[in-house]
Amino acid sequence: MVMPISFVQIIDYLGTFAFAISGIRLASQKQFDWFGAFIVGMVTAVGGGTLRDLSLGLSPFWMTQWTYFVITLLSLLLFVCFHQQINRLAGTIFLFDTIGLALFTVVGFQKTIDAGFPLYAAILMGMMTGAAGGVLRDILINEVPLIFRRDIYALACLAGGLFYTAGCLLAFPPIVSQLGCAATVIIIRILAVKFHWQLPIVKE
């Protein structure tokens, strides 16, 4: 029985691809070998969702869906063959990454309320699904996590989660909450990069 692949699925795969490429690129700058780059790519792509699923008391989603490994493997092969071209496609990768971030936030939020947890936990899990993979990636390559020092990134997920929460409280149809959440993440992330929005540094 072959299911036609849904629109959400395509976005999910594009986001996974963008996250995996981001991990593989940083791994390549650290002289990692193919195996190391694959693991860093995978952790970047599925790490946030893994922490979310463990927090929800579930087995990680990739334990029963092998697609994410195949996408990471394809990302690695593409990068090995076309790294110069990919490095020039920064804009496209940023777009995929942003769309992936938005979708991961929606999925994390949705899965948390489906599991019966309160709305504030759903906001957290939305942020975690979107942003924690990058933190785990930076731990693996032994760098201070990038999102702790630069740009508005996880806060875009927070804003999206607040929209979704408002949608739940005001009884919007789910699809409206979800699209609004995703749009909020994407718009804030694009504006943050375009206008170099930064949070203040904490003074010692």
Add this chain to the structure above:
Amino acid sequence: MVMPISFVQIIDYLGTFAFAISGIRLASQKQFDWFGAFIVGMVTAVGGGTLRDLSLGLSPFWMTQWTYFVITLLSLLLFVCFHQQINRLAGTIFLFDTIGLALFTVVGFQKTIDAGFPLYAAILMGMMTGAAGGVLRDILINEVPLIFRRDIYALACLAGGLFYTAGCLLAFPPIVSQLGCAATVIIIRILAVKFHWQLPIVKE
């Protein structure tokens, strides 16, 4: 229905505050922004309890109790406004941290035997609840974990856990075991800092 806040709750919140401040201070020394400092503060405060809950097969306690986020947020705001004063209050912070460490050890031990695990696991989970948050904090700021090289810290939790274990085996009333455990942690920790107790370094 408003419950009067209990004594244990107050200590738990003070400990959370002290742990969060310790994370936020180290984050500020690394030039983290507000978001980064918040996450490091939160991981320091709830990281040990999170690893404990996952080991017990439970969802992390903060998935259903939002208080800990509010305390971390307040800690961040206080630090941003009064960092110079807070840096001068090192003694008070040390006191809160020590009381928090003692309480976290008791809570970790108690929760583990309540979940039906053996006494030696409860000793481990007491130590983990008290000390693992600081290890996760140091991983996030990309430093070698402090407690692996300096002072008696986790061993104070170990001693407290051994007292609690003795109390269980000798059928002490729970409150006696708990107070004795907490007192053991506090006394050993204070003596360790006062007299610079150190474990030997392992020779290569």
Add this chain to the structure above:
Amino acid sequence: MVMPISFVQIIDYLGTFAFAISGIRLASQKQFDWFGAFIVGMVTAVGGGTLRDLSLGLSPFWMTQWTYFVITLLSLLLFVCFHQQINRLAGTIFLFDTIGLALFTVVGFQKTIDAGFPLYAAILMGMMTGAAGGVLRDILINEVPLIFRRDIYALACLAGGLFYTAGCLLAFPPIVSQLGCAATVIIIRILAVKFHWQLPIVKE
């Protein structure tokens, strides 16, 4: 009721010992104290199995089996007393480590299919049980994970897992699949070290 200790148990303990010693040695090069070295040794030895058990939705195996702590403690005491001799026994330690790696792969694979997960997840969990402890060790000592840059290590577990998978698909008797899996890991690991097999570095 005393059970005679089985052959598999002896290998499991030898592997735990070798993994713990590897962690303790690296900790000693970082000037860790006894407590720090103990924790690093323990994480190296039981970290992979812990991530596996959490992924399977189980409590970590060491929550109900204290033997692994005793072995790590003995490893630490041995290292403290005989570090010069142990440093000269590199060949013996490598042998234990390799046999442990093979056994950990078999155990991880077996436990995953017993828990009802698909074969590809069992391959992953076999690799994770064998190789993730070393990654966690390197995170704790604040180094870039060694296996991301050097040697064929986790890929030996992958090859073993593929043998086991073939055995499952072809309905081999379990003992044949298990022995073949272990032999595959051991042979590939020894050949990789002997002939300096390396994966290519990913180019930037």
